[in-house]
Amino acid sequence: MNLTLKIWRQPDAASAGAMHTYQLADVSEDMSFLEMLDVLNEQLNDQGEEPIAFDSDCREGICGTCGLMINGEAHGPEVTTTCQLHMRSFSDGETITIEPWRSDAFPVIKDLVVDRSAFDRIIQQGGYISVNTGSAPEAHSVPVPKDDADRAFNVATCISCGACVAACPNGSASLFMGAKVTHLGLLPQGQPERDERVVNMVAQHDHEGFGGCTNIGACTAACPKEIPLDVISQLNKDLRTAIRNGH
Amino acid sequence: MKGARASRTTVALKLAMAASGFIFVAFVFAHMYGNLKAFAGHDAFNEYAHHLRELGEPLLPHEGALWILRLGLIISLVVHVTTGVLLWRRAARARTTKYVVKKNSGVTRASLMMRWGGVTILVFLVWHLLNFTIGKVNPQGGATNDPYNLMVDTFDVWWMTIIYLVAMLALGAHLHHGIWSAAQTLGWTGTAAKRQRWKVIGFVTAVIISLGYSLVPLAVLAGIITK
Numbered sequence: 001m002n003l004t005l006k007i008w009r010q011p012d013a014a015s016a017g018a019m020h021t022y023q024l025a026d027v028s029e030d031m032s033f034l035e036m037l038d039v040l041n042e043q044l045n046d047q048g049e050e051p052i053a054f055d056s057d058c059r060e061g062i063c064g065t066c067g068l069m070i071n072g073e074a075h076g077p078e079v080t081t082t083c084q085l086h087m088r089s090f091s092d093g094e095t096i097t098i099e100p101w102r103s104d105a106f107p108v109i110k111d112l113v114v115d116r117s118a119f120d121r122i123i124q125q126g127g128y129i130s131v132n133t134g135s136a137p138e139a140h141s142v143p144v145p146k147d148d149a150d151r152a153f154n155v156a157t158c159i160s161c162g163a164c165v166a167a168c169p170n171g172s173a174s175l176f177m178g179a180k181v182t183h184l185g186l187l188p189q190g191q192p193e194r195d196e197r198v199v200n201m202v203a204q205h206d207h208e209g210f211g212g213c214t215n216i217g218a219c220t221a222a223c224p225k226e227i228p229l230d231v232i233s234q235l236n237k238d239l240r241t242a243i244r245n246g247h
Numbered sequence: 248m249k250g251a252r253a254s255r256t257t258v259a260l261k262l263a264m265a266a267s268g269f270i271f272v273a274f275v276f277a278h279m280y281g282n283l284k285a286f287a288g289h290d291a292f293n294e295y296a297h298h299l300r301e302l303g304e305p306l307l308p309h310e311g312a313l314w315i316l317r318l319g320l321i322i323s324l325v326v327h328v329t330t331g332v333l334l335w336r337r338a339a340r341a342r343t344t345k346y347v348v349k350k351n352s353g354v355t356r357a358s359l360m361m362r363w364g365g366v367t368i369l370v371f372l373v374w375h376l377l378n379f380t381i382g383k384v385n386p387q388g389g390a391t392n393d394p395y396n397l398m399v400d401t402f403d404v405w406w407m408t409i410i411y412l413v414a415m416l417a418l419g420a421h422l423h424h425g426i427w428s429a430a431q432t433l434g435w436t437g438t439a440a441k442r443q444r445w446k447v448i449g450f451v452t453a454v455i456i457s458l459g460y461s462l463v464p465l466a467v468l469a470g471i472i473t474k
Contacts, residue, residue, distance in 0.1 A: 073350050202258050211338035213432075230437050236258055239259070243254055
Protein backbone atom coordinates (compact mmCIF):
# COMPACT_ATOMS: atom_id res chain seq x y z
CA MET A 1 0.00 0.00 0.00
CA ASN A 2 1.04 3.61 -0.66
CA LEU A 3 0.57 6.23 2.02
CA THR A 4 0.76 9.98 2.48
CA LEU A 5 2.04 10.75 5.97
CA LYS A 6 1.59 14.12 7.65
CA ILE A 7 3.91 14.15 10.64
CA TRP A 8 4.72 16.75 13.31
CA ARG A 9 8.41 17.70 13.18
CA GLN A 10 10.00 19.74 15.93
CA PRO A 11 13.82 19.86 16.34
CA ASP A 12 13.74 20.40 20.13
CA ALA A 13 11.60 21.63 23.00
CA ALA A 14 12.56 25.27 22.48
CA SER A 15 11.92 25.43 18.71
CA ALA A 16 8.62 25.77 16.91
CA GLY A 17 7.33 22.71 15.07
CA ALA A 18 5.28 22.15 11.94
CA MET A 19 3.54 19.38 10.01
CA HIS A 20 5.63 17.80 7.23
CA THR A 21 4.31 15.59 4.44
CA TYR A 22 6.04 12.39 3.34
CA GLN A 23 5.20 9.78 0.71
CA LEU A 24 5.80 6.14 1.57
CA ALA A 25 5.41 3.38 -1.03
CA ASP A 26 5.10 -0.41 -0.77
CA VAL A 27 3.98 -0.60 2.84
CA SER A 28 2.99 -4.13 3.85
CA GLU A 29 -0.32 -4.43 5.71
CA ASP A 30 1.38 -6.91 8.07
CA MET A 31 3.76 -4.23 9.35
CA SER A 32 3.10 -2.71 12.73
CA PHE A 33 2.61 1.06 12.77
CA LEU A 34 6.05 1.56 14.32
CA GLU A 35 7.69 -0.71 11.71
CA MET A 36 6.12 1.50 9.06
CA LEU A 37 7.77 4.52 10.74
CA ASP A 38 11.07 2.55 10.88
CA VAL A 39 10.86 2.06 7.10
CA LEU A 40 10.16 5.77 6.64
CA ASN A 41 13.17 6.60 8.82
CA GLU A 42 15.42 4.34 6.71
CA GLN A 43 14.20 6.21 3.66
CA LEU A 44 14.93 9.54 5.37
CA ASN A 45 18.41 8.30 6.37
CA ASP A 46 19.16 7.38 2.75
CA GLN A 47 18.09 10.85 1.67
CA GLY A 48 20.34 12.41 4.32
CA GLU A 49 17.38 13.78 6.30
CA GLU A 50 17.04 13.68 10.06
CA PRO A 51 14.95 10.61 11.02
CA ILE A 52 11.70 11.14 12.90
CA ALA A 53 12.03 10.72 16.66
CA PHE A 54 9.34 8.63 18.35
CA ASP A 55 9.17 6.63 21.59
CA SER A 56 9.03 2.84 21.73
CA ASP A 57 10.40 0.12 23.91
CA CYS A 58 8.84 -3.34 24.33
CA ARG A 59 6.76 -3.24 21.13
CA GLU A 60 4.45 -5.87 22.58
CA GLY A 61 1.86 -3.59 24.14
CA ILE A 62 2.83 -3.82 27.80
CA CYS A 63 5.33 -1.06 28.61
CA GLY A 64 3.37 2.09 27.74
CA THR A 65 6.32 3.85 26.11
CA CYS A 66 4.91 4.24 22.61
CA GLY A 67 1.97 6.51 21.97
CA LEU A 68 1.03 8.65 18.98
CA MET A 69 -2.01 10.62 17.96
CA ILE A 70 -2.98 8.92 14.70
CA ASN A 71 -5.70 10.60 12.59
CA GLY A 72 -6.96 12.34 15.71
CA GLU A 73 -7.19 9.20 17.85
CA ALA A 74 -4.77 8.22 20.62
CA HIS A 75 -3.02 5.00 19.53
CA GLY A 76 -5.03 5.11 16.28
CA PRO A 77 -8.29 3.44 15.27
CA GLU A 78 -7.98 0.19 17.27
CA VAL A 79 -8.21 -0.36 21.03
CA THR A 80 -4.53 -1.16 21.51
CA THR A 81 -1.15 0.49 21.80
CA THR A 82 0.53 2.09 18.79
CA CYS A 83 3.08 -0.74 18.59
CA GLN A 84 0.30 -3.33 18.35
CA LEU A 85 -1.53 -1.38 15.66
CA HIS A 86 -1.02 -2.88 12.20
CA MET A 87 -1.14 -1.28 8.81
CA ARG A 88 -4.10 -3.48 7.84
CA SER A 89 -6.19 -1.02 9.86
CA PHE A 90 -5.48 1.54 7.10
CA SER A 91 -6.25 1.55 3.41
CA ASP A 92 -4.14 2.06 0.29
CA GLY A 93 -3.75 5.72 -0.69
CA GLU A 94 -4.81 6.95 2.77
CA THR A 95 -3.43 10.13 4.32
CA ILE A 96 -2.38 9.52 7.92
CA THR A 97 -1.83 12.44 10.29
CA ILE A 98 0.59 11.69 13.12
CA GLU A 99 1.00 14.06 16.07
CA PRO A 100 2.54 13.85 19.53
CA TRP A 101 0.34 13.74 22.67
CA ARG A 102 -0.83 17.32 23.15
CA SER A 103 -0.78 18.41 26.76
CA ASP A 104 1.09 21.29 28.32
CA ALA A 105 2.00 18.90 31.15
CA PHE A 106 3.66 16.65 28.51
CA PRO A 107 6.07 19.05 26.72
CA VAL A 108 7.40 17.91 23.35
CA ILE A 109 11.08 16.93 23.51
CA LYS A 110 11.54 16.25 19.82
CA ASP A 111 9.18 15.42 16.91
CA LEU A 112 6.74 12.88 18.35
CA VAL A 113 8.49 12.34 21.69
CA VAL A 114 6.95 13.96 24.78
CA ASP A 115 8.18 14.19 28.37
CA ARG A 116 5.76 12.25 30.58
CA SER A 117 7.64 12.65 33.85
CA ALA A 118 4.59 14.51 35.20
CA PHE A 119 3.08 11.01 35.59
CA ASP A 120 6.13 9.87 37.57
CA ARG A 121 5.72 12.83 39.92
CA ILE A 122 2.03 11.96 40.44
CA ILE A 123 3.00 8.36 41.22
CA GLN A 124 5.61 9.60 43.71
CA GLN A 125 2.78 11.30 45.60
CA GLY A 126 0.83 8.14 46.31
CA GLY A 127 1.35 5.29 43.89
CA TYR A 128 2.91 3.14 46.59
CA ILE A 129 2.14 1.30 49.83
CA SER A 130 4.16 1.13 53.02
CA VAL A 131 5.32 -2.30 54.16
CA ASN A 132 7.46 -3.43 57.07
CA THR A 133 10.86 -4.69 56.05
CA GLY A 134 12.09 -8.05 57.25
CA SER A 135 10.83 -11.48 56.41
CA ALA A 136 7.92 -11.78 53.99
CA PRO A 137 4.55 -11.93 55.79
CA GLU A 138 2.44 -15.07 55.64
CA ALA A 139 0.34 -14.61 52.46
CA HIS A 140 -2.85 -15.97 54.01
CA SER A 141 -2.73 -13.55 56.92
CA VAL A 142 -4.33 -10.81 54.81
CA PRO A 143 -7.27 -12.26 52.88
CA VAL A 144 -8.52 -10.32 49.83
CA PRO A 145 -12.01 -11.04 48.42
CA LYS A 146 -11.83 -12.51 44.92
CA ASP A 147 -13.97 -9.72 43.36
CA ASP A 148 -11.71 -7.03 44.82
CA ALA A 149 -8.58 -8.85 43.73
CA ASP A 150 -9.92 -9.21 40.17
CA ARG A 151 -10.97 -5.60 39.94
CA ALA A 152 -7.69 -4.35 41.41
CA PHE A 153 -5.81 -6.46 38.90
CA ASN A 154 -7.93 -5.21 36.00
CA VAL A 155 -7.24 -1.57 36.76
CA ALA A 156 -3.59 -2.30 37.60
CA THR A 157 -3.14 -3.07 33.89
CA CYS A 158 -2.82 0.71 33.32
CA ILE A 159 0.55 1.15 31.62
CA SER A 160 0.72 4.94 32.12
CA CYS A 161 0.99 5.56 28.38
CA GLY A 162 -0.84 8.90 28.62
CA ALA A 163 -3.49 8.16 25.95
CA CYS A 164 -6.22 9.28 28.41
CA VAL A 165 -4.64 12.71 28.69
CA ALA A 166 -4.05 12.90 24.94
CA ALA A 167 -7.67 12.03 24.13
CA CYS A 168 -9.30 14.14 26.86
CA PRO A 169 -10.78 17.43 25.53
CA ASN A 170 -9.83 18.92 28.93
CA GLY A 171 -6.33 17.44 29.03
CA SER A 172 -7.14 15.72 32.34
CA ALA A 173 -5.26 12.73 33.78
CA SER A 174 -8.20 11.57 35.90
CA LEU A 175 -8.43 8.09 34.34
CA PHE A 176 -4.74 7.49 35.09
CA MET A 177 -5.11 8.68 38.71
CA GLY A 178 -8.39 6.81 39.09
CA ALA A 179 -6.74 3.58 37.98
CA LYS A 180 -3.99 3.95 40.59
CA VAL A 181 -6.31 5.06 43.41
CA THR A 182 -8.78 2.25 42.68
CA HIS A 183 -6.08 -0.40 42.35
CA LEU A 184 -4.47 0.39 45.71
CA GLY A 185 -7.73 1.35 47.43
CA LEU A 186 -9.28 -2.06 46.81
CA LEU A 187 -6.51 -3.88 48.65
CA PRO A 188 -5.95 -4.06 52.42
CA GLN A 189 -2.33 -3.02 51.91
CA GLY A 190 -3.47 0.26 50.36
CA GLN A 191 -5.65 1.40 53.28
CA PRO A 192 -3.17 3.20 55.61
CA GLU A 193 -2.33 5.88 53.00
CA ARG A 194 -5.72 5.94 51.31
CA ASP A 195 -6.80 9.51 52.14
CA GLU A 196 -3.36 11.05 51.73
CA ARG A 197 -2.86 9.18 48.47
CA VAL A 198 -5.83 10.66 46.66
CA VAL A 199 -5.32 14.19 47.99
CA ASN A 200 -1.60 14.31 47.22
CA MET A 201 -1.97 12.73 43.79
CA VAL A 202 -4.79 15.08 42.72
CA ALA A 203 -2.91 18.10 44.10
CA GLN A 204 0.19 17.10 42.10
CA HIS A 205 -1.99 16.50 39.02
CA ASP A 206 -3.40 20.02 39.33
CA HIS A 207 0.06 21.45 39.97
CA GLU A 208 1.39 19.83 36.77
CA GLY A 209 -1.25 21.75 34.78
CA PHE A 210 -3.56 18.91 33.77
CA GLY A 211 -7.20 19.94 33.26
CA GLY A 212 -10.23 19.00 35.35
CA CYS A 213 -12.41 16.04 34.39
CA THR A 214 -15.90 16.65 32.94
CA ASN A 215 -16.76 12.96 32.53
CA ILE A 216 -16.83 13.10 28.73
CA GLY A 217 -15.39 9.58 28.46
CA ALA A 218 -12.93 10.11 25.58
CA CYS A 219 -10.20 8.72 27.89
CA THR A 220 -11.75 5.31 28.38
CA ALA A 221 -12.54 5.05 24.66
CA ALA A 222 -8.85 5.65 23.87
CA CYS A 223 -7.38 3.53 26.68
CA PRO A 224 -5.48 0.52 25.24
CA LYS A 225 -6.11 -1.37 28.49
CA GLU A 226 -9.84 -0.50 28.58
CA ILE A 227 -9.76 1.03 32.06
CA PRO A 228 -13.45 1.83 32.78
CA LEU A 229 -14.82 5.25 33.80
CA ASP A 230 -15.80 3.73 37.19
CA VAL A 231 -12.28 4.46 38.43
CA ILE A 232 -12.91 8.22 38.13
CA SER A 233 -16.03 7.80 40.27
CA GLN A 234 -13.86 5.98 42.83
CA LEU A 235 -11.25 8.76 42.66
CA ASN A 236 -13.95 11.38 43.33
CA LYS A 237 -15.46 9.32 46.13
CA ASP A 238 -12.06 8.85 47.79
CA LEU A 239 -11.39 12.58 47.58
CA ARG A 240 -14.84 13.36 49.01
CA THR A 241 -14.14 10.94 51.86
CA ALA A 242 -10.75 12.58 52.45
CA ILE A 243 -12.42 16.01 52.75
CA ARG A 244 -14.83 14.57 55.32
CA ASN A 245 -11.90 13.05 57.21
CA GLY A 246 -10.35 16.50 57.51
CA HIS A 247 -7.62 16.30 54.83
CA MET B 248 2.15 17.63 46.85
CA LYS B 249 2.71 16.44 50.40
CA GLY B 250 0.37 17.98 52.93
CA ALA B 251 -1.98 19.27 50.23
CA ARG B 252 -5.51 20.37 51.09
CA ALA B 253 -8.29 18.28 49.56
CA SER B 254 -10.62 21.28 49.34
CA ARG B 255 -8.18 23.14 47.08
CA THR B 256 -8.17 20.51 44.30
CA THR B 257 -9.98 20.47 40.97
CA VAL B 258 -12.04 17.52 42.24
CA ALA B 259 -13.35 19.74 45.07
CA LEU B 260 -14.35 22.36 42.48
CA LYS B 261 -16.21 19.65 40.60
CA LEU B 262 -17.95 18.49 43.78
CA ALA B 263 -19.21 22.03 44.34
CA MET B 264 -20.37 22.18 40.72
CA ALA B 265 -22.18 18.84 41.04
CA ALA B 266 -23.94 19.75 44.30
CA SER B 267 -25.12 23.13 42.97
CA GLY B 268 -26.22 21.38 39.76
CA PHE B 269 -28.48 19.02 41.69
CA ILE B 270 -30.09 22.01 43.43
CA PHE B 271 -30.95 23.36 39.95
CA VAL B 272 -32.41 19.98 38.95
CA ALA B 273 -34.77 20.16 41.94
CA PHE B 274 -35.60 23.75 41.01
CA VAL B 275 -36.44 23.04 37.36
CA PHE B 276 -38.83 20.28 38.42
CA ALA B 277 -40.65 22.63 40.86
CA HIS B 278 -40.71 25.43 38.28
CA MET B 279 -42.11 23.09 35.61
CA TYR B 280 -44.92 22.08 37.96
CA GLY B 281 -45.89 25.74 38.29
CA ASN B 282 -45.75 26.28 34.52
CA LEU B 283 -48.05 23.36 33.82
CA LYS B 284 -50.69 25.09 35.96
CA ALA B 285 -51.25 27.16 32.81
CA PHE B 286 -53.33 24.26 31.50
CA ALA B 287 -55.65 24.67 34.50
CA GLY B 288 -56.54 28.17 33.34
CA HIS B 289 -56.05 31.84 34.20
CA ASP B 290 -57.18 31.75 37.83
CA ALA B 291 -55.34 28.57 38.87
CA PHE B 292 -52.08 29.83 37.34
CA ASN B 293 -52.27 33.26 38.98
CA GLU B 294 -53.43 31.78 42.28
CA TYR B 295 -50.36 29.50 42.31
CA ALA B 296 -48.04 32.46 41.56
CA HIS B 297 -49.67 34.49 44.30
CA HIS B 298 -49.53 31.64 46.79
CA LEU B 299 -45.75 31.34 46.30
CA ARG B 300 -45.49 34.84 47.77
CA GLU B 301 -47.71 34.02 50.75
CA LEU B 302 -45.97 30.72 51.51
CA GLY B 303 -45.05 30.43 55.18
CA GLU B 304 -47.12 33.43 56.34
CA PRO B 305 -47.67 34.57 59.02
CA LEU B 306 -44.56 32.87 60.45
CA LEU B 307 -42.53 34.39 57.62
CA PRO B 308 -43.02 37.89 56.17
CA HIS B 309 -44.63 38.36 52.71
CA GLU B 310 -42.40 36.73 50.05
CA GLY B 311 -40.20 35.42 52.90
CA ALA B 312 -40.16 31.78 51.84
CA LEU B 313 -39.71 32.85 48.21
CA TRP B 314 -36.65 34.90 49.10
CA ILE B 315 -35.14 32.04 51.09
CA LEU B 316 -35.49 29.83 48.00
CA ARG B 317 -34.17 32.60 45.76
CA LEU B 318 -31.15 33.10 48.00
CA GLY B 319 -30.36 29.37 47.73
CA LEU B 320 -30.63 29.58 43.96
CA ILE B 321 -28.45 32.71 43.75
CA ILE B 322 -25.74 31.05 45.84
CA SER B 323 -25.96 27.91 43.68
CA LEU B 324 -25.70 30.01 40.55
CA VAL B 325 -22.60 31.81 41.79
CA VAL B 326 -20.98 28.48 42.78
CA HIS B 327 -21.95 26.73 39.53
CA VAL B 328 -20.74 29.54 37.27
CA THR B 329 -17.56 30.28 39.23
CA THR B 330 -16.41 26.65 39.32
CA GLY B 331 -17.38 26.31 35.65
CA VAL B 332 -15.24 29.30 34.66
CA LEU B 333 -12.28 28.10 36.76
CA LEU B 334 -12.37 24.60 35.24
CA TRP B 335 -12.87 25.99 31.73
CA ARG B 336 -9.79 28.18 32.19
CA ARG B 337 -7.75 25.21 33.46
CA ALA B 338 -8.79 23.08 30.49
CA ALA B 339 -7.79 25.85 28.07
CA ARG B 340 -4.34 26.08 29.68
CA ALA B 341 -3.89 22.30 29.76
CA ARG B 342 -3.64 22.13 25.95
CA THR B 343 -2.40 25.35 24.37
CA THR B 344 -1.19 23.61 21.19
CA LYS B 345 -4.25 22.15 19.49
CA TYR B 346 -4.32 18.97 17.43
CA VAL B 347 -4.39 19.35 13.65
CA VAL B 348 -6.80 16.40 13.54
CA LYS B 349 -8.86 15.39 16.59
CA LYS B 350 -11.70 12.92 16.73
CA ASN B 351 -13.87 12.41 19.78
CA SER B 352 -14.89 8.79 19.37
CA GLY B 353 -17.29 7.18 21.83
CA VAL B 354 -18.41 10.55 23.17
CA THR B 355 -21.87 12.18 23.33
CA ARG B 356 -22.34 15.56 21.68
CA ALA B 357 -24.03 16.82 24.86
CA SER B 358 -20.84 16.20 26.86
CA LEU B 359 -18.87 18.47 24.50
CA MET B 360 -21.54 21.21 24.68
CA MET B 361 -21.56 21.71 28.46
CA ARG B 362 -19.69 25.02 28.50
CA TRP B 363 -21.21 26.89 25.55
CA GLY B 364 -24.56 25.27 26.35
CA GLY B 365 -24.21 26.60 29.89
CA VAL B 366 -23.46 30.09 28.57
CA THR B 367 -26.59 29.82 26.38
CA ILE B 368 -28.69 28.91 29.42
CA LEU B 369 -27.18 31.79 31.41
CA VAL B 370 -27.97 34.32 28.69
CA PHE B 371 -31.49 32.89 28.47
CA LEU B 372 -31.86 33.13 32.26
CA VAL B 373 -31.08 36.86 32.14
CA TRP B 374 -33.71 37.42 29.45
CA HIS B 375 -36.22 35.16 31.21
CA LEU B 376 -35.92 37.13 34.47
CA LEU B 377 -36.26 40.43 32.58
CA ASN B 378 -39.26 39.01 30.75
CA PHE B 379 -41.26 37.70 33.72
CA THR B 380 -39.74 38.71 37.05
CA ILE B 381 -37.51 41.75 37.30
CA GLY B 382 -38.37 43.87 34.26
CA LYS B 383 -41.71 42.37 33.19
CA VAL B 384 -41.44 43.03 29.47
CA ASN B 385 -44.53 42.41 27.39
CA PRO B 386 -43.36 41.92 23.78
CA GLN B 387 -46.87 42.90 22.60
CA GLY B 388 -46.77 46.09 24.67
CA GLY B 389 -49.75 45.10 26.80
CA ALA B 390 -50.26 44.97 30.57
CA THR B 391 -47.65 43.21 32.73
CA ASN B 392 -49.42 42.98 36.09
CA ASP B 393 -51.22 39.69 35.33
CA PRO B 394 -48.78 36.73 35.22
CA TYR B 395 -51.06 34.49 33.11
CA ASN B 396 -51.83 37.18 30.52
CA LEU B 397 -48.18 38.22 30.31
CA MET B 398 -47.28 34.58 29.64
CA VAL B 399 -49.89 34.23 26.87
CA ASP B 400 -48.90 37.58 25.31
CA THR B 401 -45.26 36.48 25.28
CA PHE B 402 -45.72 33.09 23.66
CA ASP B 403 -48.22 34.42 21.12
CA VAL B 404 -45.17 36.05 19.51
CA TRP B 405 -43.68 33.20 17.43
CA TRP B 406 -40.04 34.24 17.75
CA MET B 407 -40.36 34.46 21.52
CA THR B 408 -41.56 30.85 21.52
CA ILE B 409 -38.55 29.91 19.36
CA ILE B 410 -36.16 31.57 21.84
CA TYR B 411 -37.73 29.56 24.68
CA LEU B 412 -37.64 26.30 22.69
CA VAL B 413 -33.95 26.75 21.81
CA ALA B 414 -33.21 27.43 25.49
CA MET B 415 -35.05 24.24 26.49
CA LEU B 416 -33.01 22.29 23.93
CA ALA B 417 -29.83 23.69 25.50
CA LEU B 418 -31.16 22.87 28.99
CA GLY B 419 -32.05 19.32 27.88
CA ALA B 420 -28.55 18.71 26.50
CA HIS B 421 -27.02 20.20 29.66
CA LEU B 422 -29.08 17.90 31.89
CA HIS B 423 -28.49 14.84 29.69
CA HIS B 424 -24.75 14.97 30.41
CA GLY B 425 -24.84 17.06 33.59
CA ILE B 426 -26.94 14.75 35.75
CA TRP B 427 -24.91 11.62 35.13
CA SER B 428 -21.68 13.65 35.28
CA ALA B 429 -22.68 15.07 38.67
CA ALA B 430 -23.44 11.56 39.94
CA GLN B 431 -20.03 10.40 38.72
CA THR B 432 -18.36 13.40 40.37
CA LEU B 433 -20.08 12.61 43.66
CA GLY B 434 -18.73 9.06 43.38
CA TRP B 435 -22.08 7.30 42.92
CA THR B 436 -21.18 5.41 39.74
CA GLY B 437 -18.59 2.92 40.94
CA THR B 438 -19.81 0.03 38.77
CA ALA B 439 -20.82 -0.34 35.12
CA ALA B 440 -24.46 -1.00 36.16
CA LYS B 441 -24.64 2.12 38.33
CA ARG B 442 -23.05 4.18 35.57
CA GLN B 443 -25.68 2.95 33.11
CA ARG B 444 -28.47 3.68 35.59
CA TRP B 445 -27.35 7.28 36.05
CA LYS B 446 -26.99 7.77 32.30
CA VAL B 447 -30.61 6.64 31.92
CA ILE B 448 -31.74 8.91 34.78
CA GLY B 449 -29.92 11.82 33.10
CA PHE B 450 -31.49 11.16 29.71
CA VAL B 451 -35.02 10.61 31.00
CA THR B 452 -34.86 13.74 33.20
CA ALA B 453 -33.58 15.77 30.24
CA VAL B 454 -36.48 14.61 28.05
CA ILE B 455 -39.12 15.21 30.77
CA ILE B 456 -37.81 18.69 31.56
CA SER B 457 -37.29 19.95 28.02
CA LEU B 458 -40.64 18.55 26.80
CA GLY B 459 -42.54 19.62 29.94
CA TYR B 460 -41.35 23.20 29.62
CA SER B 461 -41.96 23.31 25.86
CA LEU B 462 -45.61 22.26 26.22
CA VAL B 463 -46.84 25.62 27.54
CA PRO B 464 -45.32 27.90 24.86
CA LEU B 465 -46.34 25.46 22.11
CA ALA B 466 -49.88 25.26 23.51
CA VAL B 467 -50.11 29.07 23.51
CA LEU B 468 -48.85 29.29 19.94
CA ALA B 469 -51.30 26.56 18.89
CA GLY B 470 -54.18 28.43 20.51
CA ILE B 471 -54.87 25.76 23.15
CA ILE B 472 -53.99 28.14 25.98
CA THR B 473 -55.64 31.53 25.46
CA LYS B 474 -56.44 34.61 27.52
